Amino acid sequence: MVKLFQNIIEFLFPPACPLCDAPVSLHGELCAECWTSFDWIDSPKCMRCGYPFADDSQLSEVVLCHVCAAGKCELEWIRSACVYDTVSRGAMLPFKHGGKIKYARFMARAMIWALRDINVDADIVMPVPLARRRLFKRGYNQATLLARPIARAMGVRMDLDSVRRKYRDDMGHKNARERTENIRGVFSVVDTNKIRGRKILLVDDVMTSGATFSELRRVLIRAGAKAVYGVTFCRVTRAV
Ligand SMILES: [Zn+2]
């Protein structure tokens, strides 16, 4: 029924770029101009955390960034579709706070593209949980909107309720150390049976310092998870 409704809507409203309304060939797709305005993370990049390198010269021997080479990567691997800059920020904010949930399509598609060089063997896709109070206020978890099409494309289960998040103040203006302190202890696994022995792909809209991923991984591994990976739409690159 939902699908039929969607088909009717799509018939009545021809496909338009979600960002600028220019005509496109497929619903949810960006027009060429908007597409090229993003700083998509292609090669060269760190093989582990996906951190983009400035040029090929850094890639002769080294395939790890200095953070991963020092063994400090937050997860088994991380991929992000694009760099956090004024363009991606301009899409992220209305997506997260302004109800522009239609952006989820192109963002999720870009995130699937970001996973192209990885043999993804996750058996659960988990959006980074939102505290209930925040979820109630916002009406949706933007990470869930991104995780759903990714889980569908991978043909694996999406887990929305095995981990709970406590409400804490916004991390917006905090530095890396304050973020780590602020996030400590916010996640708790409520159903270890669904976590034990599993390989989990975490999904979030943006990776800032990696503190959220790192803390979530800590509680998942403690609950028996076998591996924890991550994928985000964009990532802050100055933090590393
Ligand atoms: Zn456009």
Ligand SMILES: [Zn+2]
């Ligand atoms: Zn790295």
